[in-house]
Amino acid sequence: MSRILGIDLGTTNSLIATMDNGVPRVIADPDTGETLLESVVAIAPDGAVRVGRAAIELEPHLSREKDGRVSAVGFPGGEYGAVVRSVKRYMGLGGDEVAPEEQSRYTFADLSGPVVRFQIGKRAFTPPQISAEILGALKNRAERALGEKVERVVITVPAYFNDGQRQATKDAGRLAGLEVVRLVNEPTAASLAYGLNKLAEGNVAVYDLGGGTFDISILSIKEGVFEVLATNGDTHLGGDDIDHALVDWILADLPEQVRTDRHVWNSARRVAEDAKKRLSEADKVDLQLELPGHTIRKTLTRDALEKSAQPLIKRSLDRCELALKDANLRPGEIAAVVLVGGATRMPLVRRRVAEMFGRDPLCSLNPDEVVALGAAVQAGVLMGTQGDMLLLDVVPLSLGIETMGGVMERLIHRNTTIPTSVTENFTTAVDNQTHVDIHVLQGERELANDCRSLARFKLGPIEAQPAGLPRIAVTFLIDANGILNVSARDERTGREHSIDVKPSYGLTDEEIERMLEEAIDLGEQDLEQRLLIVARNDAEQILGALRKQLGEFAGLIEPGERARLEEEAERLDAARRTSDRDLISKLVEELNELSTPFAGRIMDFAIKQALEKKSVEEVS
Amino acid sequence: MIECLSCGRRQQPQLTCESCGAPLGVDLDCFAAFALPRKLTIDSAALERAYHDLSRRIHPDRFAQSAPRARDASLRSTALLTRSYRTLRDPIARGLYWLELHGQKLAENNKAVPPDLAALVFQVQEELEELRDANGSGAQRLRERTMSRRTGLEQSMAALQGDLAANFKRWDEGGDQAALTIELKSVLSRIAYLRTLIRDLDRALENLQAA
Secondary structure, eight states: OOOEEEEEEOSSEEEEEEEETTEEEEOOOTTTOOOOEEOEEEEOTTOOEEETHHHHTTSOEEEEOTTSOEEEESOOSBTTOEEEEOGGGGTTOOGGGSOHHHHTTSOEEESSSSSOEEEETTEEEOHHHHHHHHHHHHHHHHHHHHSSOOOEEEEEEOTTOOHHHHHHHHHHHHHTTOEEEEEEEHHHHHHHHHHHTTSSOEEEEEEEEOSSOEEEEEEEEETTEEEEEEEEEETTOSHHHHHHHHHHHHTTTSOHHHHTOHHHHHHHHHHHHHHHHHTTTOSEEEEEEEETTEEEEEEEEHHHHHHHHHHHHHHHHHHHHHHHHHHTOOGGGOOEEEEESGGGGSHHHHHHHHHHHTSOOBOOSOTTTHHHHHHHHHHHHHHTOSTTOEEEOBOSSOEEEEEGGGEEEEEEOTTOBSSEEEEEEEOOSSTTOOOEEEEEEESSOSBGGGSEEEEEEEEOOOOOOOTTOOOEEEEEEEOTTSOEEEEEEETTTOOEEOEEEEESSSOOHHHHHHHHHHHHHHHHSOHHHHHHHHHHHHHHHHHHHHHHHHHHTGGGOOTTHHHHHHHHHHHHHHHTTSSOHHHHHHHHHHHHHHHHHHHHHHHHHHHHHHHHHHHHHHHO | OEEOTTTOOEEOOOSBOTTTOOBOOOOOOHHHHTTOOSOSOOOHHHHHHHHHHHHHHHSGGGGTTSOHHHHHHHHHHHHHHHHHHHHHHSHHHHHHHHHHHTTOOOSGGGOSOOHHHHHHHHHHHHHHHHHHHOOTHHHHHHHHHHHHHHHHHHHHHHHHHHHHHHHHHHHHTTOOHHHHHHHHHHHHHHHHHHHHHHHHHHHHHHHHHHO
16 A cells, blocks of 8 residues: 655644654655645636645735836736635635724635635635645645555644634645545644654643644653644634734724725735844844835834734633643643744743743754644554554544534533544424434533534434334534444334535535545646637736726826837737747736836825825825 | 353353353443452543453454354443443442342432532532623632632542442441431532532633633
8 A cells, every 4th residue: 555644734834744764754845845745725716726835826915017117917816816825714715704904805705604715717716726726736745756656645634723714724635635634633643753752751742833724732752652632722813914014004004995905005014024034043033014105114123013012922822721621630730831833933832831830841843843843753653553552532622412402412522532422312303303403512502502513413214103202312423533423223123314414614525525626627637728718818907907998097107108008919810819829928928017006106195095095084 | 041142051140151252231330340349449541441441352453353142242242341341430320220229229310409508509600600700800809709708619639539438448348338328318419519610610610700
């Protein structure tokens, strides 16, 4: 059988790793030597995909051109193609679960369905489809580096991921043509990497603050058995949140319409991210954001950064306390604290974690790589090459069913070691009832409405009998991936019952099959044909935009400029009806260059107008 | 008698095959899962060692490359082992399970408050009520009172756990089943009450902290 590789599918970066003679190693791209793959995916209007650095180049942002002008570049979203970053934040979410402030960041196809869908070009993409592109790029990288096919992988997920988020991650693997042998929790994976080298033993706390998610896991490591005692976390708390707070601060003086402009916002995010990183070393950094006709200059001190990060870190430490309580341990009983995730490079995080546990945290393994290394170790365990090593993980959230009066009845408590199962007997409430409906929930709240709906099951058909007589035993089994499986048996007849599953969120098997077929269709399309379509789309896009601007902003056109632009536009319009891709691309570029000064003036004007409007509002 | 799916040996239901060691995937009671005699006194360190040893042999991670049938048996046996460990490890869960094995259970929802606890329950509820309505400087004093109340309850709980261990010992020595059942129910019901009270106190304190 082919070897199993370990993948860290991160919010910000993703990595793939393998075991080499009992030692985990991150696989570098054989061409570029890079180990981190930025989890950024660009999709052109025709469906052409780029991942990583090539995708970042296409992200909407402001760029200083040769002539000194600052102009907006990149895929702005929707029908013009989009660049998706931090797609992990959307995994397993229903449309109604996207936070309002995130809704302006992308063009969503539909926010009412059971799955978030990004509108890109003429198609809608689900988060698992976009994640599958990242997995595909890693698969490709590993195949080139190892010279063999990659088919089976272990993928890590935040420990606090719920059933739907885990299922979505498995779906992404399937869409990338990978068999996901196991999902492993990220902090647990990190503990495997540390424990393998005996860097940590006894009661160990793993504090994992990544780009988008926070996890705390408390483990007992004893003679090769890694037993998770408790886990807690927040799947929407990470370094991104600190960046976003900085973006708000950088753009604070600008009017709403400029602040939410995707080009402006992303450029500010880049500046913020860079400043945050530099402040891990420096006490003070100057930052500047160039807007058309306007430059924002600010100075950020480490103190100010720490002040804005403080509430987020507090939230993570509260979670640590809950985990310790569930593990029935006091901070002093923790023998080692391990730091994972890029955000733990912030000195403040290190300080606060050290205070909480009363000891200096370990960070001898690279916090960006340790999860991928651990995933490779677990792959080794699954291949049987790691001797006696064994991982006993837990389910992060309680699982239960809705009972009379909308109350959640817990069947499996959080922090129960997995795999685990529980069998519950159901009967009918009225005579000759043919079906029993079961609503499965996940969460810690008392009321069903406050918990997350996981799935609805219909048991039946049940033989017509007086109420209360049928006895159907339903077994809820959580497997080693933390994913729920349900089976039912008629206790009297011993017959297995069929169960009609309706997941509340996520994709059905049929939808995944269809996506797989579509992916194959796209793959088989002639490459040249696709590139031609891209070029034509680019042409249509720029012609459309220019026509609109020539009408709306006639006052900003300089003498002679209109004639030059219109002449060039006509040439492009004629070319795009031919199949000469090179000519179309060349003319698109020329027209782009020719119209840049005009576009810059429009942006200037918009900002000036917005600022003026704001100052008028402030005065009045 | 059941048959091992891996080697075909016919045997009594147990966790792993006596011939080839493969997990059999059959349902067992918690004691049988660990091949332990039905005794209530359990050495927790030995139980943990047995749990780790058995897990190493039957866990799904050991069968990732096996046929689906073997994987399924491993999954079911491991789920059983985990559940059994959880039940036997905790004396309270173990006691409740013992009642169940003897066809008994605590009264439905444990509604009847044990008479000698009634006054205590009433008083704690009243104190919590005051704590919820409290504000300003009074809150700090009430908070301290709640903390010391909690310490008191923890002490009572420790005493009850001693009673539980003594009851377990008498069962194992072959005492009068009917009398021991009544006593076991009574101790467990008190423990359940104290546990609810402590949980209520913790929630009230947490809410206070959050506010």
